[in-house]
Amino acid sequence: MNDNLYDMIFKRKSFHLFRNVGNENITDEELKDIESEFNKFKPLVEDIKVKIKIVKDSTTCKRGQEYCILLYSEKKNNYLQNIGYIGEQLDLYLVSKNIGTLWFGIGKVEEKQVDGLDFVIMIAIAKVDSETKFRKDMYKSKRKELSEIWNGDYYLDIANIVRFTPSACNTQPWIVDSSENELKVHRYRKPGKRGIMPIEMVKYYNQIDIGIFLCFLELCLNKNNLKFDRTLYVEENIDNEKNLTATYKIN
Numbered sequence: 001m002n003d004n005l006y007d008m009i010f011k012r013k014s015f016h017l018f019r020n021v022g023n024e025n026i027t028d029e030e031l032k033d034i035e036s037e038f039n040k041f042k043p044l045v046e047d048i049k050v051k052i053k054i055v056k057d058s059t060t061c062k063r064g065q066e067y068c069i070l071l072y073s074e075k076k077n078n079y080l081q082n083i084g085y086i087g088e089q090l091d092l093y094l095v096s097k098n099i100g101t102l103w104f105g106i107g108k109v110e111e112k113q114v115d116g117l118d119f120v121i122m123i124a125i126a127k128v129d130s131e132t133k134f135r136k137d138m139y140k141s142k143r144k145e146l147s148e149i150w151n152g153d154y155y156l157d158i159a160n161i162v163r164f165t166p167s168a169c170n171t172q173p174w175i176v177d178s179s180e181n182e183l184k185v186h187r188y189r190k191p192g193k194r195g196i197m198p199i200e201m202v203k204y205y206n207q208i209d210i211g212i213f214l215c216f217l218e219l220c221l222n223k224n225n226l227k228f229d230r231t232l233y234v235e236e237n238i239d240n241e242k243n244l245t246a247t248y249k250i251n
Contacts, residue, residue, distance in 0.1 A: 001041075001042045001089065001215075001218060001219065001222065002040075002041075002089070002093075003219065003222050003223065004096070005089060005092040005093065005096070005219055006219045006220070006222070006223045008092040008093075008095040008096050009092065009138070009161060009164070009216060009219065010135065010138050011095050011131070011134045011135055012091065012092060012095045012101070012134065012135060012166075013100075013134055013135040014101070014102050014103065014166055015063070015100040015101065015102050015124075015126070015128075016063065016102060017063050017064055018063055018064035018065050018066075018100060018102075018124070018126040019064060020133070021100055021126055021127070021128045021129060021133060022127070022128060022129025022130065022133075023129065024127040024128075024129045025066060025127055026066050026067065026099060026125065026126070026127045030097060030099070031054055031067075033097075034052075034054065034069070034090075034093075034094070035052065035054070037090075037093055038052050038086075038090055041086050041089040041090065041093075042085075042086075042089070043082055043085070043086055044078065044081055044082040044085035044086070044211060044214065044232065045076070045077075045078050045079070045081075045082045045232070047076070048073060048074050048076050048078075048079050048082050049073070049074040049117060050071065050072065050073045050074070050082070050083065050086060050117070051071075051072045051073075051114055051115060051117050052069050052070060052071055052072070052090075053069075053070045053072065053111070053114055054067050054068070054069050054070075055067065055068055055070060055109075058109060058110045058111065059107050059108065059109050059110075059122060060106075060107050060108045060109075061104045061107040061122060061124050063102060063104070063124050064126065065102070065124035065125055065126045066125060066126045066127065067124075067125050067126075068104070068107070068122045068123070068124050068125070069090070069122060069123045069124075069125060070109055070111070070114075070119060070122050071083050071086075071087055071119075071120050071121050071122065071123070072113070072114045072115075072117035072118060072119055072120060073117055073118060073120050074116075074117055074118075075118055077234045078232060078234060079120075080120065080204065080207035080208045080211065081207055081208070081210055081211035081214070081232075081245065082211060083120045083121060083208055083211060084207070084208035084209060084210065084211025084212040084213075084214075084215070085211040085212070085214055085215045086211075087103070087121070087123065087208070087211075087212070088211070088212040088215040088216070089215060090123065091103070091123060094123075094125060095134065098127065098128050098129075098130075098131060098134075099125050099126070099127055099128065100125065100126050100127075100128045100133075100134070101123050101124070101125055102123065102124040102125075103121065103123055103166060103168075103208075103212075104121070104122050104123065104124045105121055105168050105201070105205050105208075106201075107122050107124075109122070120208070121205075121208060138164050139164075141164055142170065143163050143164055143170075143172065144163065144172050146159055146160060146163060148175075149163055149172065149174055149175055149176065150163070150175075150176050150178060151175065151176065151177045151178060152177060152178035152179055153178070154178040154179055154180055154183075155178055155183065155226075157224075158217070158220040158221065158224065159176065159178070161216070161220050162176075162213060162216045162217050162220055164216075165209070165212055165213045165216045166209075166212060167205075167206070167209040167212070167213075168197065168201075168202070168205035168206065168208070168209055169197055171189075171197075171202065171205075171206060171209065172209075173187050173188055173189055173206040173209050173210060174186065174187060174188060174209075174210060174213050175188040175242065180250075181249060181250050182247060182248065182249055182250065183217075183247065183248040183250070184244060184246075184247050184248075185210070185213070185214065185217070185244075185245045185246045185247070185248070186242050186243060186244055186245060187206060187207065187209075187210045187235070187242070187243045187245050188241065188242045188243075189202065189203070189206060189241055189242075190241075191241065203238050203239070207235075207238070210245050214245070214246060217248075218230075221248070221250075226250055226251075227250070227251040228248045228249060228250050228251060229248070229249045229251065230246055230247070230248050230249075231246060231247045231249075232245070232246050233245060233246065233247075
């Protein structure tokens, strides 16, 4: 994974509406670069085919964006987690180019399949004319208390960063059990807590969210020069309140 993306964790914000972002536009060259860079991102699962398509219209997203990046995937075990993991690398890359982003989960598209791959989710984007319009202080963002998402007293400096991972309706569906040599990451769905999303959509988008979380976590581990071996698990029952997603053995 490109470790330069780490610094963008502190800069990124979700542009729920692209207002007052200036009059600059994403150039054709930047669009080509987005396509090229996407193919370089590290997948969570190696053998899942993915693809992006950048469109101006053709979606129900009306947030003032210039384009929407549509993410398509082969449907295999952990394909949603994989899209979250790769998509967040894309998100942070875009931020590094002063392109504002919004993971837009409820949007519909005209092309539900491309090259045999199914539409999963989209990211709305627009050029932003000043870095000052991005996040000024990540730590002021509304998030769960650390004690709600991190068990144990290990790697708390990392915990205090990854808890700012973006998620659908700010559901923050993760709990980590920490010990000296291991981190266990769970996808956790607190009963009754789902914001405005229907329950079936919560399970869908929260699997993408946990992939985004793993991206943040691994960028933080790399930043701290912590070598690790990751084991990824397939959820036996997505309806469970708590599912083990991954373990990280810290070397």
